[in-house]
Amino acid sequence: MAAATSQAVRFRRGITLPIFLLIAWEVSSRSGLADPRFLPSLENVALTAKRELIDNNLFGDLAYSLMRNLAGFLIGSALGVGFATLLALSRIADRLVMPTFNAVKQISLLAWIPLISVWFGFGEQAKIVFVALAAFIPIVLNTYDGMRAAPADLLEVGRALKFRPHQRALRIYIPSAMPAIATGVHLGLIYSWLATVGAEYFLAVGPGIGGLVIAGRERFDMAMVMVGVFILGLVGFSLNRLAYSLEAYLLRWRPRQVR
Amino acid sequence: MAVISEFFGHARLRPRKRLLGRLGTGATALVLPVAILTLWWVASDRGWLPQQILPAPAYVYEMARDMIASGEILYHTGVSLRRVIIGFAIGAALGLSLGIAMGLSEVVEDYAKPLFLAFAQIPTLGWIPLLMLLVGIDETLKIIIIAKGAFVPMAMNTFTGIRNVSPRYIEVGHALRFSRWQQLRLIILPAAIPSIFTGIRYGLTHSWTSLVGVELLASSEGLGYLLVWGRQMFWLDTVIIAMIAIGIVGFVMDKGLNSTEHLIQRWKKGEA
């Protein structure tokens, strides 16, 4: 293949489009080519960001969103790993529960919101339940698949070494399912962020980043919506990074993959 | 994936337990739903929970029958399906094109990928309010949101699929003096198909989720609308029926994808 392009060239190429877009944006909003209500100037967006972040304590709200996200995610993933382990290792539990789970998982995540709001109200509890559900489903599916695919030859080593059931689970099933569990946790993290935003949209609109976006739309304040969307992306990005490092740490026994 | 693990899983399983052994697999699968239904029935019959929080199963059943008979359910399902099909087709086509372009050309990758990744970080739900301001709340909004849901996983998986094609196969192509087009048609695309299929699968799931989201926020028809409406009127039976309909559509899409995948990937071991 062709010689690797240098880092500098790749970087230059990478920022070309974003810079071009920013210039186009600025020019069209300044020159009046685009309606500033739809495309506010960069300055306007920056000022709005400052206003929301510093004057209106958006950081506090954001912390609130993140706490909610984290609480739901932790509950959902702990329950998910436990539940999947039970299903993967017990034939009875598997046959009793898995078909129902497979049917229920087909219901699109957001479709649960109305029912959850009836059962748990519009407050914090409902939001956390919803976020936990969002993390729970991908984690169960991936953990279950991972454990089911535990390598037969290692299981045989376990037999030769007279492993007891709990040793089989701890020494073989769980570690060999780790890559799959990590994938599940990664997806769970992404879905739980989606769910946090969803919960803030559809349940009580209150403090939180979702609330900011909704309020911006209601006031027809495009700059405010943009700031909110930007922060949503930033948090999503950070969570993704977090998941990658967590994955790298949990899977440090694997040969390094070429990325 | 599921098929492979099913296979391995059952290969290692112990002889069947007596109690469940006598019941067939199908019957065992029904134990839990029947138990839940019974509990539900008893709970509403004894009035443990108010009707608004838990309507009687019989009531839900009757309502479902009425909604099917009147064509209401079918109508809303049709509306939602039409949106998903159009949105998914647009998003998947765009995602496939971008994925192929980035996969085949490092220059395109260098230019497009950073922006694409930044774009992908923002949850689909995040775009809804912004787009509402730009394009209003009619059909265009829904199509764009659904297309976005399909676009990101499609582009990403096509890209990685093409990049992960083993250089050894490509070498075979060189040895056989394939042209670029032959290289693409005979080696790269077939080898990337499993990954592209993963993209289709995630894309369709995301499209369907996005649809429900956008219909919850801004719609006057469709299954998502049915949910909101039922919720607002405190008609929980309608909410439950809409959820079931959403689940059934999801299930049918999932099965459809599975059989298509098997058909296309007959050469893959263990999935036949």
Add this chain to the structure above:
Amino acid sequence: MTKVPHIQIENVTRKFQVSGGSLVALDNVTLDIAEGEFVTIVGASGCGKSTLLRLGAGLDTNHEGSVIHAGVPVDGPSLDRGMVFQEPRLFPWLTVERNIALGLENSGLPKSEKKQLVAQHLELVGLTAFAKAYPHQLSGGMAQRAGIARGLVNRPDVLFLDEPFGALDAITKTRLQDELQEIWAKERITMVLVTHDVDEAVYLGDRVVIMSPRPGRIREIVEVNLPRPRVRTAATLLQVRNRVLNSLNETTGAIDRERPAAVFEESATVSKQPITAFA
């Protein structure tokens, strides 16, 4: 000096259910192995040599006839019987040290003793410097050394090895054979090694068991009455090797592909029964 057989395999038959009938992997096999003996088993693929090994180790108990280890019937795996697989089957998520320690999970020994045993066996196979490495960082030979250490760490009195060097390059293979021989001399345990490499079988074995396929039977047992350490190029060793090769060629070769199984069964009946005198 007569010894009681350490491992007694008597009239063992093992059938596998395959689609449309049953396949006889082992047909009425009898083999006695003395304590401290090094027995190697060779044969073409499909002769049931690995099946025989798995029966001896207790990984497979679904057979007719009896398998007895130190006077006790084998009814499952035991920590007194070590096992080394062809692919070393190390747990990729554990370091070398902890992989070896796996063998001691159920030994019931105190922690300090486990630690000492692990260190001792790391030393034995020359992996002390790699104690903290993960399997993917090891070469094939090193990985197999770790596999051997795991098989030995329980101090079993018999070690079963299933083509342990089959996947290694020639140079590594030679070295590991010598190392295994040294370990055997030092630890004084019984070893049963399955291989398809005649040189390896002859070089390592006190006796070489030659098996013939379809159905799996013992064709002949050749004694290698040569002092150790042996010289690979010695004429005496080559003589034994040729004898084993000839015997193998009579059973396999063209038959493997062309002659139907029924004809083959007849030819296999000429096999000599095991020599039971351990003089």
